[in-house]
Amino acid sequence: MRLILLISLLLLSAQSLATVYRWVDEKGKVHYSDEQKNNAEAVELNENTQNNMTINTPTKINITPTTEASINYSISITSPQEEATVRDNNGAFTVSVSITPQLPRGVLMTLLVDGVITAPAQVSNIFQLTGINRGEHSLVVNAVTQSGKVLASSSPRKIFLHQASVFGPAKKSK
Structure with a gap:
């Protein structure tokens, strides 16, 4: 049974190698077919008929990207x-920042008080601080990418935070 199937497949594949005919109709249009028409001529096809494409290797273009x-x-x-005195018993005050040119999307600002980041990174140029202890403090604002690279920093700003003392004036003993 397998032998008969194999022989029939071989015979069918031999028939698929039909001759191709070419002819031109009365309107001048060229036609191709596997059936012979009057005025049709057989077209010889080479077995090595292949489409060859050449791909040009890309050339590197030196472009200096404008990055942040x-x-x-x-x-x-x-x-x-600079050297302002802020009076607040809760240690709360606002820090406003000016940036030029505008920061690109994805760049955040951090506020450092005495070299320590005290507020989460944010897009807004206004920082609301609370719980800062009294005394002299140095403020610095950094523009930071999401990968942590510092793009720019402000110059340090010295301020003084005053809070009312919990200790009253000393009482004289009698």
């Missing part, structure tokens, strides 16, 4: 003023 690292950003703390 190549732009000089200017960050300055606008409030509180």
Whole structure:
């Protein structure tokens, strides 16, 4: 049974190698077919008829990308003023920042008080701080990418935070 199937498949494949005919109709249109028409001529097909394509190797173009690292950003703390005295018993105050040019999307700002990040990274240029202890503090704002690279920093700003003392004036003993 397998032998008969194999022989019939071989015979069918031999018949598929039919002759191709080419002819031109009365309108001048060229036709191809496996059936012979009047005025049709047989077309010889080479067995090595292949489409060959050549792909040009890409040339490297030197483009210097404009990244946020190549732009000089200017960050300055606008409030509180240099050596300002802030009076708040809760240690709360607001820090406002000015940035030029505008930071690209994905770049955040961090606020460092005495070299320690005290507020979460944010897009807003206004920081609300609470719980800062009294005394002299240095404020610095950094523009930071999501990978942690610092693009720009403000110059340090010195402020003084005053809080009312829990200790009253000393009482004289009698």
